[in-house]
Amino acid sequence: MLKQLGWWDDLTEAEKVAAEGKDWKTDLSGGIQRVAIKHGCAPFGNGKARTIVWTFPDAIPKHREPLYTTRRDLVEKYPTWDDFESLYRMPTLYKSIQERDTSAEFPIILTSGRLVEYEGGGDETRSNPWLAELQQHMFVEINPFNANTLRIADGDDVWVYGPEGGRVRVKALVTNRVDRDVAFMPFHFGGEFQGEDLRSRYPQGSDPYVLGEAVNTVTTYGYDPVTIMQETKCTVCRIEKAA
Amino acid sequence: MARMKFLCDSERCIECNGCVTACKNANETEWGIQRRRVVTLDDGEIGKEVSISVACMHCSDAPCMAVCPTDCFYPTEDGLILHNKDACIGCGYCLYACPFGAPQFPKQGAFGARGKMDKCTFCAGGPESDPVIEQQKYGANRLREGKLPLCAEMCSTKALLAGDAAQVADIFRERVVYRGHRNSAWSSVEHEAAESEQLAQNAADLAYDATQSV
Numbered sequence: 001m002l003k004q005l006g007w008w009d010d011l012t013e014a015e016k017v018a019a020e021g022k023d024w025k026t027d028l029s030g031g032i033q034r035v036a037i038k039h040g041c042a043p044f045g046n047g048k049a050r051t052i053v054w055t056f057p058d059a060i061p062k063h064r065e066p067l068y069t070t071r072r073d074l075v076e077k078y079p080t081w082d083d084f085e086s087l088y089r090m091p092t093l094y095k096s097i098q099e100r101d102t103s104a105e106f107p108i109i110l111t112s113g114r115l116v117e118y119e120g121g122g123d124e125t126r127s128n129p130w131l132a133e134l135q136q137h138m139f140v141e142i143n144p145f146n147a148n149t150l151r152i153a154d155g156d157d158v159w160v161y162g163p164e165g166g167r168v169r170v171k172a173l174v175t176n177r178v179d180r181d182v183a184f185m186p187f188h189f190g191g192e193f194q195g196e197d198l199r200s201r202y203p204q205g206s207d208p209y210v211l212g213e214a215v216n217t218v219t220t221y222g223y224d225p226v227t228i229m230q231e232t233k234c235t236v237c238r239i240e241k242a243a
Numbered sequence: 244m245a246r247m248k249f250l251c252d253s254e255r256c257i258e259c260n261g262c263v264t265a266c267k268n269a270n271e272t273e274w275g276i277q278r279r280r281v282v283t284l285d286d287g288e289i290g291k292e293v294s295i296s297v298a299c300m301h302c303s304d305a306p307c308m309a310v311c312p313t314d315c316f317y318p319t320e321d322g323l324i325l326h327n328k329d330a331c332i333g334c335g336y337c338l339y340a341c342p343f344g345a346p347q348f349p350k351q352g353a354f355g356a357r358g359k360m361d362k363c364t365f366c367a368g369g370p371e372s373d374p375v376i377e378q379q380k381y382g383a384n385r386l387r388e389g390k391l392p393l394c395a396e397m398c399s400t401k402a403l404l405a406g407d408a409a410q411v412a413d414i415f416r417e418r419v420v421y422r423g424h425r426n427s428a429w430s431s432v433e434h435e436a437a438e439s440e441q442l443a444q445n446a447a448d449l450a451y452d453a454t455q456s457v
Contacts, residue, residue: 130267176287
């Protein structure tokens with residue numbers, strides 16, 4: 001496509017090598033995207049959203065740095081909204097949370113997500129012996145670089161601390177699946193709380209085969225101003241080896 | 244005569260563990276008995292990560308059969324390697340002999356002593372005439388019903404193929420031919436042109452080997 005448009009030579013030599021036979025989705029060098037944007041095109045075609053929603057806090061979506069971030073330089077460039085006194089009748093905090101600098105104490109970005117064999121909160125999945133057997137421990141994915149610095153080996157018990165005081169005791173999974181600055185935890189576990197096993201509190205016969213710490217013990221405050229969807233995907237954490 | 248084989252296409256396997264769950268579903272094996280597993284190499288390494296589903300490969304010249312002191316293994320006319328749990332003494336020789344880690348042993352009794360060996364039967368049951376007892380001891384006998392193993396039937400990307408070796412090889416060979424192009428829709432892992440040719444040849448050889456019996 002770039003060749004047809006005559007933009008191929010805008011790529012650097014290194015980008016050309018990476019972009020040969022690729023399109024904007026598969027070119028990992030980002031060269032195709034860069035050149036397309038330079039020519040005023042959206043890399044994925046020109047069907048981009050042109051709508052302006054004047055009732056939204058941002059009429060056109062733009063990047064705002066998360067409330068908890070490790071990149072303080074981006075806070076100045078992309079600040080969040082001021083606190084809302086009433087957002088759907090609820091006072092909702094933005095700036096006053098972001099102003100607190102947690103980056104020294106909590107240097108790793110924490111995100112949460114899904115495991116392929118799991119469903120939702122995981123209670124059904126963990127109650128099914130065939131599926132529960134596949135993943136028997138709540139875990140945190142840590143990049144080998146970070147794990148080495150923190151002296152954590154694969155399978156070690158670690159404490160993950162969140163900036164609002166929560167902490168969870170989970171197994172370390174040392175893997176390149178996550179980047180150096182990022183840790184990942186699945187959101188399918190429950191039944192343990194800050195190192196305490198709560199199995200005895202389940203009604204008799206209803207406890208799942210596998211219990212684990214819930215990731216949202218360490219995730220933090222934050223709401224989308226349009227949908228009031230809670231922020232579970234982007235926070236920061238500190239990881240320590242458990243004694 | 245048909246010769247039954249499994250073939251897992253590592254370019255297609257997405258590590259969903261659907262085959263593992265399907266196996267548990269069909270055979271109702273207990274916790275800790277993994278007749279089928281998914282192994283992932285170079286997890287998280289871009290361009291290198293590859294997954295493959297492994298169970299008993301029903302070898303033409305099975306090492307487990309060679310080492311078993313009680314001769315509990317027997318080949319069927321479909322080329323499968325099945326075993327007789329009544330003869331098994333749980334010695335574990337087959338576990339050491341098997342290159343695929345197929346034999347599984349339940350921990351029974353004091354000191355974690357091994358129970359009777361359990362492994363993939365290609366959903367072909369075992370040496371029992373009573374279907375109820377066969378189901379309890381060996382799991383499903385889907386082959387008798389004219390069905391293939393549930394793991395392969397339920398594979399969402401059709402990475403795991405099961406059936407007559409010649410047919411499986413034909414399907415796989417056809418895929419290899421279509422994949423010949425770089426960045427074709429099939430391939431998740433990128434290879435250099437020369438390397439890609441070699442891999443295609445290896446895959447074609449593998450498909451050919453699968454059709455050969457001893």
